[in-house]
Amino acid sequence: MSELKPMLELNGVHTYYDHIHALKGVSMTVNEGEIVALIGGNGAGKTTSLRTISGMMKPRRGTMTYQGQNISGIPAHQIMQQGISHVPEGRRIFKDLSVRENLEVGAYTVTDRALIEKRVQEGFEFFPRLKERETQLGGTMSGGEQQMLAIARALMVNPRLLLLDEPSMGLSPLFVESIFDIIVKLNRERGTTVLLVEQNASMALGIAHRAYVLQTGEVKLSGNAADIANDESVRKAYLGEE
Protein backbone atom coordinates (compact mmCIF):
# COMPACT_ATOMS: atom_id res chain seq x y z
CA MET A 1 0.00 0.00 0.00
CA SER A 2 2.40 2.59 -1.25
CA GLU A 3 0.01 5.31 -2.25
CA LEU A 4 -3.08 5.83 -0.10
CA LYS A 5 -6.10 7.03 -1.97
CA PRO A 6 -9.03 7.97 0.25
CA MET A 7 -12.18 6.21 -0.88
CA LEU A 8 -14.59 7.03 1.90
CA GLU A 9 -14.33 9.97 4.26
CA LEU A 10 -16.56 10.79 7.20
CA ASN A 11 -16.19 14.18 8.74
CA GLY A 12 -17.86 15.07 12.03
CA VAL A 13 -20.86 12.82 11.41
CA HIS A 14 -23.72 12.96 13.91
CA THR A 15 -26.50 10.37 13.75
CA TYR A 16 -29.52 9.98 16.01
CA TYR A 17 -32.07 7.29 16.77
CA ASP A 18 -34.95 9.63 17.53
CA HIS A 19 -33.53 11.36 20.61
CA ILE A 20 -30.59 9.09 21.19
CA HIS A 21 -27.36 10.64 20.02
CA ALA A 22 -25.61 7.59 18.57
CA LEU A 23 -22.74 9.09 16.59
CA LYS A 24 -21.18 12.18 18.09
CA GLY A 25 -19.03 13.65 15.39
CA VAL A 26 -17.35 10.60 13.93
CA SER A 27 -14.56 11.21 11.45
CA MET A 28 -12.80 8.43 9.64
CA THR A 29 -11.16 7.58 6.36
CA VAL A 30 -11.12 4.34 4.41
CA ASN A 31 -8.49 4.16 1.70
CA GLU A 32 -8.78 2.17 -1.48
CA GLY A 33 -7.74 -1.43 -1.10
CA GLU A 34 -7.71 -1.40 2.70
CA ILE A 35 -9.38 -3.55 5.28
CA VAL A 36 -10.40 -1.23 8.08
CA ALA A 37 -11.76 -2.59 11.35
CA LEU A 38 -14.20 -0.76 13.58
CA ILE A 39 -14.03 -2.07 17.09
CA GLY A 40 -15.64 -1.09 20.35
CA GLY A 41 -18.15 -2.26 22.91
CA ASN A 42 -21.91 -2.44 22.74
CA GLY A 43 -23.51 0.87 21.90
CA ALA A 44 -20.22 2.34 20.73
CA GLY A 45 -21.75 3.26 17.38
CA LYS A 46 -20.15 0.65 15.14
CA THR A 47 -23.37 -0.56 13.53
CA THR A 48 -24.72 2.98 13.36
CA SER A 49 -21.60 4.04 11.48
CA LEU A 50 -22.18 1.41 8.81
CA ARG A 51 -25.89 2.22 8.64
CA THR A 52 -25.13 5.88 8.16
CA ILE A 53 -22.62 5.18 5.40
CA SER A 54 -24.98 2.91 3.47
CA GLY A 55 -27.90 5.31 3.78
CA MET A 56 -30.06 3.16 6.07
CA MET A 57 -29.87 6.09 8.49
CA LYS A 58 -29.47 9.74 7.69
CA PRO A 59 -26.81 11.76 9.48
CA ARG A 60 -28.09 14.94 11.05
CA ARG A 61 -24.80 16.77 10.77
CA GLY A 62 -21.42 16.23 9.17
CA THR A 63 -20.31 15.21 5.71
CA MET A 64 -19.65 11.90 4.03
CA THR A 65 -17.86 11.63 0.73
CA TYR A 66 -17.31 8.54 -1.32
CA GLN A 67 -14.96 8.70 -4.32
CA GLY A 68 -15.04 12.46 -3.91
CA GLN A 69 -18.82 12.69 -4.07
CA ASN A 70 -21.12 13.70 -1.27
CA ILE A 71 -23.28 10.76 -0.15
CA SER A 72 -24.85 12.05 3.04
CA GLY A 73 -28.63 12.09 2.98
CA ILE A 74 -28.87 10.00 -0.19
CA PRO A 75 -31.28 7.02 0.03
CA ALA A 76 -29.76 3.55 0.49
CA HIS A 77 -30.82 2.23 -2.91
CA GLN A 78 -28.88 5.04 -4.63
CA ILE A 79 -25.75 4.84 -2.47
CA MET A 80 -25.61 1.13 -3.19
CA GLN A 81 -25.52 1.82 -6.91
CA GLN A 82 -22.26 3.71 -6.47
CA GLY A 83 -20.53 0.51 -5.47
CA ILE A 84 -21.07 0.22 -1.72
CA SER A 85 -22.53 -3.09 -0.48
CA HIS A 86 -23.65 -3.48 3.09
CA VAL A 87 -23.96 -6.86 4.80
CA PRO A 88 -26.22 -5.75 7.64
CA GLU A 89 -26.22 -6.80 11.26
CA GLY A 90 -28.18 -10.01 11.74
CA ARG A 91 -27.65 -10.93 8.06
CA ARG A 92 -31.22 -10.05 7.08
CA ILE A 93 -31.63 -12.84 4.56
CA PHE A 94 -34.92 -12.83 2.65
CA LYS A 95 -36.37 -15.83 4.44
CA ASP A 96 -39.09 -16.72 1.97
CA LEU A 97 -36.85 -16.45 -1.06
CA SER A 98 -34.68 -19.36 -2.13
CA VAL A 99 -30.91 -19.12 -1.91
CA ARG A 100 -30.72 -18.47 -5.63
CA GLU A 101 -33.47 -15.85 -5.46
CA ASN A 102 -31.64 -14.10 -2.63
CA LEU A 103 -28.61 -13.87 -4.87
CA GLU A 104 -30.69 -12.68 -7.82
CA VAL A 105 -32.29 -9.97 -5.70
CA GLY A 106 -28.78 -8.99 -4.63
CA ALA A 107 -28.08 -8.41 -8.32
CA TYR A 108 -31.22 -6.30 -8.73
CA THR A 109 -29.25 -3.40 -10.18
CA VAL A 110 -27.49 -5.67 -12.68
CA THR A 111 -29.53 -6.01 -15.86
CA ASP A 112 -27.25 -8.29 -17.84
CA ARG A 113 -28.62 -11.78 -17.23
CA ALA A 114 -25.44 -13.54 -18.28
CA LEU A 115 -23.49 -11.43 -15.82
CA ILE A 116 -25.93 -12.26 -13.03
CA GLU A 117 -25.55 -15.96 -13.77
CA LYS A 118 -21.77 -15.61 -13.81
CA ARG A 119 -21.81 -13.94 -10.40
CA VAL A 120 -24.18 -16.55 -8.98
CA GLN A 121 -21.66 -19.19 -10.04
CA GLU A 122 -18.82 -17.16 -8.52
CA GLY A 123 -20.78 -17.01 -5.28
CA PHE A 124 -21.16 -20.78 -5.37
CA GLU A 125 -17.40 -21.09 -5.87
CA PHE A 126 -16.72 -18.93 -2.85
CA PHE A 127 -19.30 -20.78 -0.78
CA PRO A 128 -19.85 -24.31 -2.14
CA ARG A 129 -22.36 -24.87 0.64
CA LEU A 130 -24.70 -22.40 -1.02
CA LYS A 131 -24.67 -24.42 -4.21
CA GLU A 132 -25.97 -27.42 -2.28
CA ARG A 133 -28.73 -25.25 -0.84
CA GLU A 134 -29.60 -23.47 -4.07
CA THR A 135 -33.35 -24.05 -4.03
CA GLN A 136 -33.80 -24.05 -0.28
CA LEU A 137 -35.55 -21.11 1.37
CA GLY A 138 -33.14 -18.65 2.97
CA GLY A 139 -34.92 -18.80 6.32
CA THR A 140 -34.42 -22.54 6.67
CA MET A 141 -30.63 -22.37 6.68
CA SER A 142 -28.28 -22.35 9.64
CA GLY A 143 -26.81 -19.10 10.92
CA GLY A 144 -23.44 -19.74 9.30
CA GLU A 145 -25.01 -20.55 5.96
CA GLN A 146 -27.11 -17.41 6.18
CA GLN A 147 -23.96 -15.40 6.81
CA MET A 148 -22.37 -16.90 3.72
CA LEU A 149 -25.49 -16.09 1.75
CA ALA A 150 -25.52 -12.52 3.05
CA ILE A 151 -21.95 -12.01 1.93
CA ALA A 152 -22.49 -13.74 -1.41
CA ARG A 153 -25.59 -11.59 -1.93
CA ALA A 154 -23.61 -8.42 -1.28
CA LEU A 155 -20.95 -9.55 -3.76
CA MET A 156 -23.49 -9.90 -6.58
CA VAL A 157 -22.85 -6.31 -7.61
CA ASN A 158 -19.06 -6.69 -7.35
CA PRO A 159 -18.82 -3.82 -4.87
CA ARG A 160 -15.78 -1.61 -4.54
CA LEU A 161 -16.48 -1.06 -0.86
CA LEU A 162 -17.91 -3.81 1.31
CA LEU A 163 -19.41 -2.92 4.69
CA LEU A 164 -19.51 -5.99 6.94
CA ASP A 165 -21.42 -5.88 10.21
CA GLU A 166 -20.46 -8.62 12.67
CA PRO A 167 -19.85 -11.43 10.20
CA SER A 168 -18.77 -13.71 13.04
CA MET A 169 -21.88 -13.21 15.19
CA GLY A 170 -23.34 -16.47 16.40
CA LEU A 171 -21.06 -18.64 14.28
CA SER A 172 -18.99 -21.61 15.29
CA PRO A 173 -15.22 -20.96 15.39
CA LEU A 174 -14.75 -23.02 12.24
CA PHE A 175 -17.21 -20.85 10.33
CA VAL A 176 -15.64 -17.68 11.66
CA GLU A 177 -12.29 -18.83 10.38
CA SER A 178 -13.57 -19.49 6.88
CA ILE A 179 -15.54 -16.23 6.71
CA PHE A 180 -12.40 -14.28 7.64
CA ASP A 181 -10.38 -16.20 5.07
CA ILE A 182 -12.86 -15.16 2.45
CA ILE A 183 -12.72 -11.51 3.48
CA VAL A 184 -8.95 -11.55 3.10
CA LYS A 185 -9.23 -13.35 -0.22
CA LEU A 186 -11.72 -10.78 -1.53
CA ASN A 187 -9.44 -7.98 -0.49
CA ARG A 188 -6.30 -9.48 -2.03
CA GLU A 189 -7.70 -11.00 -5.19
CA ARG A 190 -10.37 -8.54 -6.16
CA GLY A 191 -9.04 -5.48 -4.43
CA THR A 192 -12.34 -5.02 -2.62
CA THR A 193 -12.07 -2.42 0.10
CA VAL A 194 -13.59 -3.62 3.37
CA LEU A 195 -14.93 -1.78 6.39
CA LEU A 196 -15.41 -4.41 9.06
CA VAL A 197 -17.35 -4.13 12.29
CA GLU A 198 -16.54 -6.86 14.76
CA GLN A 199 -17.10 -7.85 18.37
CA ASN A 200 -14.29 -10.32 17.92
CA ALA A 201 -11.65 -7.60 18.02
CA SER A 202 -8.59 -9.83 17.94
CA MET A 203 -9.69 -11.56 14.75
CA ALA A 204 -10.64 -8.28 13.15
CA LEU A 205 -7.32 -6.66 14.04
CA GLY A 206 -5.60 -9.77 12.76
CA ILE A 207 -6.74 -9.18 9.19
CA ALA A 208 -7.17 -5.39 9.13
CA HIS A 209 -4.66 -2.85 7.90
CA ARG A 210 -5.98 -0.08 10.06
CA ALA A 211 -8.56 0.24 12.79
CA TYR A 212 -10.75 2.73 14.60
CA VAL A 213 -11.81 2.24 18.17
CA LEU A 214 -15.23 3.68 18.94
CA GLN A 215 -16.59 4.47 22.35
CA THR A 216 -20.06 5.90 23.02
CA GLY A 217 -20.33 7.39 19.57
CA GLU A 218 -16.86 8.87 19.33
CA VAL A 219 -13.57 7.77 17.82
CA LYS A 220 -11.28 7.09 20.77
CA LEU A 221 -8.29 5.76 18.92
CA SER A 222 -7.18 5.09 15.39
CA GLY A 223 -4.10 3.79 13.66
CA ASN A 224 -2.44 0.72 12.22
CA ALA A 225 -4.18 -2.46 13.26
CA ALA A 226 -0.99 -3.86 14.74
CA ASP A 227 -0.44 -0.77 16.88
CA ILE A 228 -4.02 -0.80 18.05
CA ALA A 229 -3.72 -4.46 18.94
CA ASN A 230 -0.71 -3.61 21.08
CA ASP A 231 -2.31 -0.65 22.77
CA GLU A 232 -2.69 -1.36 26.45
CA SER A 233 -6.15 0.16 26.89
CA VAL A 234 -7.46 -1.73 23.86
CA ARG A 235 -6.00 -4.98 25.12
CA LYS A 236 -7.75 -4.51 28.42
CA ALA A 237 -11.07 -3.35 27.10
CA TYR A 238 -11.56 -5.41 23.94
CA LEU A 239 -9.07 -8.22 23.79
CA GLY A 240 -9.98 -9.71 27.12
CA GLU A 241 -6.63 -9.21 28.83
CA GLU A 242 -6.16 -8.21 32.42
Add this chain to the structure above:
Amino acid sequence: MDLATLLPFLVNVIVGGLVLGFVYAIIALGYTMVYGVLQLINFAHSEVFVTGAVVGFEVFRVLKGVEMNGYLKLLIALVAAMTISGALNVLIERLAYRPLRGAPKLVPLITAIGVSLILQDVLRVIEGFQGRFDLTYTLPGGFANKFCAAESTCAPLGNFLRGVGIDMQLKDVILVIVALISLAVLNYIVNRTRMGKAIRAVAQDRVTAGLMGIDSDRMISATFLIGGALGGISGVLFGMKFGTVNAYSGFDPGIIAFTAAVLGGIGSIPGAVLGGLTLGVIQNLIGVTNILGMVVGSANLEVIDASYQRIGAFLVLVLILIFKPTGLLGKSNVEKV
Protein backbone atom coordinates in the same frame (compact mmCIF):
# COMPACT_ATOMS: atom_id res chain seq x y z
CA MET B 1 -86.64 -34.06 -4.23
CA ASP B 2 -84.93 -37.26 -3.14
CA LEU B 3 -81.32 -38.12 -2.51
CA ALA B 4 -80.71 -39.36 -6.05
CA THR B 5 -81.55 -35.97 -7.49
CA LEU B 6 -79.87 -34.23 -4.59
CA LEU B 7 -76.36 -35.35 -5.49
CA PRO B 8 -76.12 -33.73 -8.95
CA PHE B 9 -77.85 -30.74 -7.44
CA LEU B 10 -75.17 -30.49 -4.76
CA VAL B 11 -72.45 -30.87 -7.37
CA ASN B 12 -73.89 -27.90 -9.20
CA VAL B 13 -74.12 -25.89 -6.02
CA ILE B 14 -70.44 -26.55 -5.37
CA VAL B 15 -69.43 -25.77 -8.94
CA GLY B 16 -71.43 -22.54 -8.73
CA GLY B 17 -69.66 -21.80 -5.47
CA LEU B 18 -66.30 -22.30 -7.12
CA VAL B 19 -67.25 -19.92 -9.95
CA LEU B 20 -68.22 -17.31 -7.38
CA GLY B 21 -65.09 -18.23 -5.43
CA PHE B 22 -62.88 -17.31 -8.37
CA VAL B 23 -64.31 -13.79 -8.30
CA TYR B 24 -63.61 -13.56 -4.57
CA ALA B 25 -60.15 -15.01 -5.09
CA ILE B 26 -59.18 -12.35 -7.62
CA ILE B 27 -60.51 -9.60 -5.34
CA ALA B 28 -58.77 -11.15 -2.35
CA LEU B 29 -55.44 -11.04 -4.18
CA GLY B 30 -55.70 -7.26 -4.27
CA TYR B 31 -56.06 -7.14 -0.49
CA THR B 32 -53.38 -9.67 0.21
CA MET B 33 -50.72 -8.24 -2.10
CA VAL B 34 -51.04 -4.74 -0.69
CA TYR B 35 -51.02 -6.17 2.81
CA GLY B 36 -47.88 -8.07 1.89
CA VAL B 37 -45.86 -4.94 1.14
CA LEU B 38 -47.40 -2.42 3.54
CA GLN B 39 -49.17 -4.45 6.26
CA LEU B 40 -52.17 -2.28 5.40
CA ILE B 41 -55.72 -3.46 4.77
CA ASN B 42 -56.57 -1.37 1.73
CA PHE B 43 -60.26 -0.84 2.48
CA ALA B 44 -60.50 1.22 -0.69
CA HIS B 45 -59.90 -1.95 -2.68
CA SER B 46 -63.63 -2.69 -2.74
CA GLU B 47 -64.16 0.59 -4.61
CA VAL B 48 -61.19 -0.04 -6.89
CA PHE B 49 -63.01 -3.25 -7.72
CA VAL B 50 -66.37 -1.50 -8.24
CA THR B 51 -64.61 1.03 -10.48
CA GLY B 52 -63.60 -1.92 -12.63
CA ALA B 53 -67.19 -3.11 -12.67
CA VAL B 54 -68.40 0.37 -13.70
CA VAL B 55 -65.76 0.62 -16.44
CA GLY B 56 -66.83 -2.80 -17.69
CA PHE B 57 -70.45 -1.65 -17.74
CA GLU B 58 -69.53 1.46 -19.71
CA VAL B 59 -67.52 -0.50 -22.27
CA PHE B 60 -70.33 -2.98 -22.87
CA ARG B 61 -72.86 -0.11 -22.99
CA VAL B 62 -70.88 1.88 -25.55
CA LEU B 63 -70.19 -1.21 -27.64
CA LYS B 64 -73.76 -2.45 -27.42
CA GLY B 65 -74.78 -1.72 -30.99
CA VAL B 66 -71.34 -2.26 -32.46
CA GLU B 67 -70.85 -5.29 -34.67
CA MET B 68 -67.98 -6.98 -32.97
CA ASN B 69 -67.02 -10.36 -31.64
CA GLY B 70 -68.34 -10.69 -28.09
CA TYR B 71 -65.01 -11.96 -26.78
CA LEU B 72 -63.28 -8.94 -28.24
CA LYS B 73 -65.72 -6.71 -26.38
CA LEU B 74 -64.94 -8.59 -23.19
CA LEU B 75 -61.23 -8.19 -23.81
CA ILE B 76 -61.64 -4.44 -24.29
CA ALA B 77 -63.72 -4.25 -21.11
CA LEU B 78 -61.09 -6.19 -19.16
CA VAL B 79 -58.14 -4.16 -20.44
CA ALA B 80 -59.96 -0.85 -19.80
CA ALA B 81 -60.97 -1.93 -16.30
CA MET B 82 -57.45 -3.17 -15.48
CA THR B 83 -55.90 0.06 -16.66
CA ILE B 84 -58.27 2.41 -14.87
CA SER B 85 -58.50 0.42 -11.63
CA GLY B 86 -54.74 -0.11 -11.63
CA ALA B 87 -54.03 3.57 -12.16
CA LEU B 88 -56.61 4.51 -9.53
CA ASN B 89 -54.98 2.21 -6.98
CA VAL B 90 -51.54 3.69 -7.69
CA LEU B 91 -52.97 7.17 -7.28
CA ILE B 92 -54.64 6.25 -3.98
CA GLU B 93 -51.34 4.97 -2.61
CA ARG B 94 -49.44 8.01 -3.81
CA LEU B 95 -51.90 10.57 -2.44
CA ALA B 96 -53.41 8.93 0.62
CA TYR B 97 -51.03 6.29 1.99
CA ARG B 98 -47.50 7.36 1.11
CA PRO B 99 -47.62 10.63 3.07
CA LEU B 100 -48.56 8.51 6.10
CA ARG B 101 -45.78 5.96 5.68
CA GLY B 102 -44.19 6.75 9.03
CA ALA B 103 -47.46 7.09 10.94
CA PRO B 104 -48.87 4.48 13.35
CA LYS B 105 -50.66 1.67 11.50
CA LEU B 106 -54.13 2.76 12.57
CA VAL B 107 -53.78 6.06 10.71
CA PRO B 108 -53.50 4.72 7.15
CA LEU B 109 -56.18 2.16 8.01
CA ILE B 110 -58.68 4.88 8.86
CA THR B 111 -57.54 6.80 5.79
CA ALA B 112 -58.30 3.73 3.70
CA ILE B 113 -61.86 3.69 5.01
CA GLY B 114 -62.13 7.39 4.16
CA VAL B 115 -60.86 6.81 0.62
CA SER B 116 -63.38 4.00 0.27
CA LEU B 117 -66.28 6.29 1.23
CA ILE B 118 -65.09 9.10 -1.04
CA LEU B 119 -64.79 6.78 -4.02
CA GLN B 120 -68.27 5.35 -3.45
CA ASP B 121 -69.78 8.79 -3.76
CA VAL B 122 -67.58 9.85 -6.65
CA LEU B 123 -68.73 6.79 -8.57
CA ARG B 124 -72.35 7.46 -7.67
CA VAL B 125 -72.07 11.08 -8.81
CA ILE B 126 -70.37 10.16 -12.08
CA GLU B 127 -73.10 7.70 -13.00
CA GLY B 128 -75.76 9.93 -11.41
CA PHE B 129 -74.97 12.75 -13.83
CA GLN B 130 -76.04 10.41 -16.57
CA GLY B 131 -79.20 9.55 -14.71
CA ARG B 132 -78.08 6.08 -13.72
CA PHE B 133 -77.81 4.35 -10.40
CA ASP B 134 -78.11 0.62 -10.90
CA LEU B 135 -75.94 -0.37 -13.82
CA THR B 136 -77.19 -3.39 -15.70
CA TYR B 137 -74.64 -5.13 -17.87
CA THR B 138 -75.52 -5.56 -21.54
CA LEU B 139 -73.52 -8.68 -22.23
CA PRO B 140 -72.73 -9.80 -25.75
CA GLY B 141 -75.30 -12.22 -27.14
CA GLY B 142 -74.83 -15.79 -26.08
CA PHE B 143 -72.90 -15.08 -22.89
CA ALA B 144 -75.94 -15.82 -20.76
CA ASN B 145 -76.75 -18.99 -22.66
CA LYS B 146 -76.30 -22.38 -21.19
CA PHE B 147 -72.80 -23.62 -21.86
CA CYS B 148 -72.97 -26.26 -24.56
CA ALA B 149 -76.69 -26.14 -25.23
CA ALA B 150 -76.37 -28.22 -28.36
CA GLU B 151 -74.25 -31.33 -28.34
CA SER B 152 -72.90 -30.81 -31.84
CA THR B 153 -71.20 -27.49 -31.03
CA CYS B 154 -69.63 -28.78 -27.86
CA ALA B 155 -65.95 -29.05 -27.22
CA PRO B 156 -64.77 -32.07 -25.20
CA LEU B 157 -64.86 -29.92 -22.04
CA GLY B 158 -68.52 -29.12 -22.54
CA ASN B 159 -69.44 -32.71 -23.16
CA PHE B 160 -67.52 -33.77 -20.10
CA LEU B 161 -69.29 -31.21 -17.93
CA ARG B 162 -72.63 -32.27 -19.31
CA GLY B 163 -71.78 -35.90 -18.85
CA VAL B 164 -71.28 -35.43 -15.12
CA GLY B 165 -74.42 -33.34 -14.86
CA ILE B 166 -72.81 -29.95 -14.41
CA ASP B 167 -74.90 -27.12 -15.70
CA MET B 168 -73.08 -23.86 -16.43
CA GLN B 169 -73.74 -20.69 -18.32
CA LEU B 170 -71.23 -19.69 -20.97
CA LYS B 171 -70.30 -16.58 -18.97
CA ASP B 172 -69.43 -18.74 -15.95
CA VAL B 173 -67.03 -20.75 -18.06
CA ILE B 174 -65.53 -17.53 -19.44
CA LEU B 175 -65.22 -16.19 -15.92
CA VAL B 176 -63.29 -19.21 -14.72
CA ILE B 177 -61.00 -19.11 -17.75
CA VAL B 178 -60.28 -15.40 -17.29
CA ALA B 179 -59.59 -15.98 -13.59
CA LEU B 180 -57.25 -18.88 -14.31
CA ILE B 181 -55.32 -16.86 -16.91
CA SER B 182 -55.03 -13.98 -14.43
CA LEU B 183 -53.69 -16.32 -11.76
CA ALA B 184 -51.17 -17.82 -14.16
CA VAL B 185 -49.92 -14.41 -15.26
CA LEU B 186 -49.74 -13.19 -11.67
CA ASN B 187 -47.84 -16.29 -10.64
CA TYR B 188 -45.36 -15.69 -13.45
CA ILE B 189 -44.87 -12.02 -12.57
CA VAL B 190 -44.43 -12.63 -8.86
CA ASN B 191 -42.22 -15.69 -9.04
CA ARG B 192 -40.26 -15.37 -12.24
CA THR B 193 -39.65 -11.74 -13.07
CA ARG B 194 -37.08 -9.36 -11.65
CA MET B 195 -39.86 -7.04 -10.52
CA GLY B 196 -41.72 -9.87 -8.83
CA LYS B 197 -38.67 -10.90 -6.86
CA ALA B 198 -38.06 -7.29 -5.88
CA ILE B 199 -41.68 -6.97 -4.71
CA ARG B 200 -41.29 -10.07 -2.57
CA ALA B 201 -38.03 -8.76 -1.18
CA VAL B 202 -39.70 -5.45 -0.26
CA ALA B 203 -42.60 -7.34 1.32
CA GLN B 204 -40.22 -9.36 3.50
CA ASP B 205 -37.78 -6.65 4.50
CA ARG B 206 -38.08 -3.19 3.03
CA VAL B 207 -34.87 -1.84 4.57
CA THR B 208 -32.69 -4.69 3.36
CA ALA B 209 -34.33 -4.48 -0.07
CA GLY B 210 -33.05 -0.91 -0.15
CA LEU B 211 -29.52 -2.19 0.47
CA MET B 212 -29.94 -4.34 -2.67
CA GLY B 213 -30.60 -1.18 -4.68
CA ILE B 214 -34.36 -1.69 -4.78
CA ASP B 215 -36.42 1.50 -4.61
CA SER B 216 -39.17 0.27 -2.29
CA ASP B 217 -41.53 3.13 -3.19
CA ARG B 218 -41.47 2.02 -6.80
CA MET B 219 -42.15 -1.58 -5.84
CA ILE B 220 -45.03 -0.49 -3.61
CA SER B 221 -46.47 1.42 -6.56
CA ALA B 222 -46.02 -1.66 -8.74
CA THR B 223 -47.87 -3.73 -6.16
CA PHE B 224 -50.77 -1.30 -6.11
CA LEU B 225 -50.80 -1.35 -9.90
CA ILE B 226 -51.00 -5.14 -10.01
CA GLY B 227 -53.52 -5.30 -7.15
CA GLY B 228 -55.64 -2.61 -8.81
CA ALA B 229 -55.52 -4.36 -12.18
CA LEU B 230 -56.71 -7.56 -10.49
CA GLY B 231 -59.47 -5.49 -8.88
CA GLY B 232 -60.46 -4.24 -12.34
CA ILE B 233 -60.62 -7.78 -13.72
CA SER B 234 -62.67 -9.00 -10.79
CA GLY B 235 -65.03 -6.03 -11.18
CA VAL B 236 -65.84 -6.97 -14.77
CA LEU B 237 -66.23 -10.63 -13.80
CA PHE B 238 -68.52 -9.67 -10.92
CA GLY B 239 -70.64 -7.45 -13.18
CA MET B 240 -70.81 -10.21 -15.74
CA LYS B 241 -71.88 -12.77 -13.17
CA PHE B 242 -74.45 -10.76 -11.25
CA GLY B 243 -75.62 -8.50 -14.06
CA THR B 244 -76.18 -5.38 -11.99
CA VAL B 245 -73.82 -3.21 -9.96
CA ASN B 246 -73.96 0.22 -8.38
CA ALA B 247 -71.51 2.49 -6.61
CA TYR B 248 -72.15 0.75 -3.31
CA SER B 249 -71.84 -2.82 -4.57
CA GLY B 250 -68.28 -3.15 -3.30
CA PHE B 251 -69.00 -3.64 0.35
CA ASP B 252 -70.29 -7.20 0.40
CA PRO B 253 -67.85 -8.84 -2.02
CA GLY B 254 -65.13 -6.66 -0.54
CA ILE B 255 -65.65 -7.88 2.98
CA ILE B 256 -66.03 -11.48 1.81
CA ALA B 257 -62.83 -11.27 -0.24
CA PHE B 258 -61.07 -9.68 2.72
CA THR B 259 -62.24 -12.62 4.81
CA ALA B 260 -60.95 -14.93 2.10
CA ALA B 261 -57.54 -13.28 2.32
CA VAL B 262 -57.51 -13.69 6.10
CA LEU B 263 -58.76 -17.26 5.85
CA GLY B 264 -55.96 -18.17 3.46
CA GLY B 265 -53.38 -16.26 5.48
CA ILE B 266 -53.12 -12.57 4.72
CA GLY B 267 -50.08 -11.81 2.61
CA SER B 268 -50.16 -15.26 1.01
CA ILE B 269 -51.06 -15.37 -2.68
CA PRO B 270 -52.04 -19.06 -2.83
CA GLY B 271 -53.87 -18.47 0.45
CA ALA B 272 -56.06 -15.79 -1.11
CA VAL B 273 -57.07 -18.15 -3.91
CA LEU B 274 -57.78 -21.00 -1.51
CA GLY B 275 -59.73 -18.68 0.79
CA GLY B 276 -61.77 -17.23 -2.08
CA LEU B 277 -62.76 -20.62 -3.44
CA THR B 278 -63.61 -21.91 0.03
CA LEU B 279 -65.84 -18.96 0.85
CA GLY B 280 -67.55 -19.15 -2.54
CA VAL B 281 -68.49 -22.76 -1.88
CA ILE B 282 -69.52 -22.11 1.73
CA GLN B 283 -71.70 -19.22 0.64
CA ASN B 284 -73.47 -21.30 -1.99
CA LEU B 285 -73.97 -24.20 0.38
CA ILE B 286 -75.54 -21.92 2.97
CA GLY B 287 -77.80 -20.56 0.24
CA VAL B 288 -79.33 -23.97 -0.33
CA THR B 289 -79.43 -25.18 3.24
CA ASN B 290 -83.20 -24.74 3.24
CA ILE B 291 -83.49 -27.11 0.28
CA LEU B 292 -81.39 -29.66 2.13
CA GLY B 293 -83.68 -29.14 5.09
CA MET B 294 -86.68 -30.01 2.96
CA VAL B 295 -84.99 -33.15 1.71
CA VAL B 296 -83.86 -34.29 5.11
CA GLY B 297 -87.08 -33.13 6.64
CA SER B 298 -85.49 -30.80 9.15
CA ALA B 299 -87.47 -27.67 9.90
CA ASN B 300 -84.41 -26.08 11.48
CA LEU B 301 -82.43 -26.29 8.28
CA GLU B 302 -85.37 -25.13 6.19
CA VAL B 303 -85.28 -21.77 7.95
CA ILE B 304 -81.71 -21.08 6.84
CA ASP B 305 -82.16 -19.58 3.40
CA ALA B 306 -80.06 -17.44 1.10
CA SER B 307 -80.37 -14.42 3.38
CA TYR B 308 -77.97 -16.17 5.75
CA GLN B 309 -75.22 -16.28 3.17
CA ARG B 310 -73.30 -13.35 4.58
CA ILE B 311 -73.26 -14.89 7.99
CA GLY B 312 -71.13 -17.66 6.56
CA ALA B 313 -68.27 -15.37 5.67
CA PHE B 314 -68.33 -13.55 8.98
CA LEU B 315 -68.59 -16.76 10.94
CA VAL B 316 -65.51 -18.02 9.12
CA LEU B 317 -63.73 -14.73 9.86
CA VAL B 318 -64.49 -14.98 13.58
CA LEU B 319 -63.50 -18.64 13.79
CA ILE B 320 -60.26 -18.13 11.92
CA LEU B 321 -59.30 -15.18 14.08
CA ILE B 322 -59.95 -17.22 17.21
CA PHE B 323 -58.39 -20.52 16.23
CA LYS B 324 -55.82 -19.83 13.52
CA PRO B 325 -55.11 -16.12 13.16
CA THR B 326 -52.30 -16.78 10.67
CA GLY B 327 -54.79 -18.39 8.27
CA LEU B 328 -54.61 -21.68 6.42
CA LEU B 329 -51.41 -20.99 4.48
CA GLY B 330 -50.06 -18.08 6.48
CA LYS B 331 -46.88 -18.31 8.45
CA SER B 332 -46.18 -17.02 11.87
CA ASN B 333 -42.90 -15.19 11.92
CA VAL B 334 -40.28 -17.19 13.73
CA GLU B 335 -37.03 -15.38 14.23
CA LYS B 336 -33.91 -17.43 13.63
CA VAL B 337 -30.88 -16.62 15.70
